[in-house]
Amino acid sequence: GAGVSQSPSNKVTEKGKDVELRCDPISGHTALYWYRQRLGQGLEFLIYFQGNSAPDKSGLPSDRFSAERTGESVSTLTIQRTQQEDSAVYLCASSPAGQAPYEQYFGPGTRLTVT
Amino acid sequence: AQKITQTQPGMFVQEKEAVTLDCTYDTSDPSYGLFWYKQPSSGEMIFLIYQGSYDQQNATEGRYSLNFQKARKSANLVISASQLGDSAMYFCAMREPFDGSGNTGKLIFGQGTTLQVKP
Numbered sequence: 377g378a379g380v381s382q383s384p385s386n387k388v389t390e391k392g393k394d395v396e397l398r399c400d401p402i403s404g405h406t407a408l409y410w411y412r413q414r415l416g417q418g419l420e421f422l423i424y425f426q427g428n429s430a431p432d433k434s435g436l437p438s439d440r441f442s443a444e445r446t447g448e449s450v451s452t453l454t455i456q457r458t459q460q461e462d463s464a465v466y467l468c469a470s471s472p473a474g475q476a477p478y479e480q481y482f483g484p485g486t487r488l489t490v491t
Numbered sequence: 492a493q494k495i496t497q498t499q500p501g502m503f504v505q506e507k508e509a510v511t512l513d514c515t516y517d518t519s520d521p522s523y524g525l526f527w528y529k530q531p532s533s534g535e536m537i538f539l540i541y542q543g544s545y546d547q548q549n550a551t552e553g554r555y556s557l558n559f560q561k562a563r564k565s566a567n568l569v570i571s572a573s574q575l576g577d578s579a580m581y582f583c584a585m586r587e588p589f590d591g592s593g594n595t596g597k598l599i600f601g602q603g604t605t606l607q608v609k610p
Binding site: 469 | 495524526528534535536538541582584586595596597598599600601602603
């Protein structure tokens with residue numbers, strides 16, 4: 377079946393502009409995660425959605441970052457007033473949270489470059 | 492706080508030989524999961540192998556095996572018979588438990604090890 381998809385695959389934006397990144401999880405996966413990966417680094421957790429529960433926003437680096445998800449469908453990550461340090465690959469993962477080993481399936485990522 | 496440490500920024504291995512990528516972790520939770528992911532230059536994250544904290548046997552998946560030493564809090568990945576296509580970045584990750592204390596099953600990643608397989 378279809379995997380996790382993300383759009384756009386690449387985004388170049390000017391400092392100060394807002395950007396919106398989209399994630400389509402695998403159908404039926406109730407859990408959705410956003411991670412950020414800076415060049416040559418490991419992945420940093422940003423935010424987690426599980427069904428209709430309140431999201432875990434503990435990883436968001438500043439109030440310029442926000443994310444939404446409606447039910448168990450598409451999620452959007454919004455970065456307002458982008459800064460150069462926001463340049464990174466943003467990865468989305470979904471998981472069938474109720475099934476061990478709770479493996480997370482990753483999308484191809486969105487490479488964000490802030491100039 | 493949970494933490495994953497990968498101490499080898501880069502490794503080389505000769506084609507057809509075995510290689511071990513190190514991973515140590517720190518957690519006070521009795522229930523956790525350990526994952527290894529492969530990230531080739533294309534950027535995708537490919538799941539390789541999983542070990543649960545209560546699993547008695549070391550996990551194996553084809554040429555991948557996980558050397559799980561719980562008392563030492565290590566979860567090293569062993570790749571046997573290396574192939575040129577194994578050249579990639581490898582990440583060890585620990586999954587938080589799902590519980591009522593706010594843990595959400597998110598993955599904590601190490602910094603990664605770049606593996607290069609020489610022909």
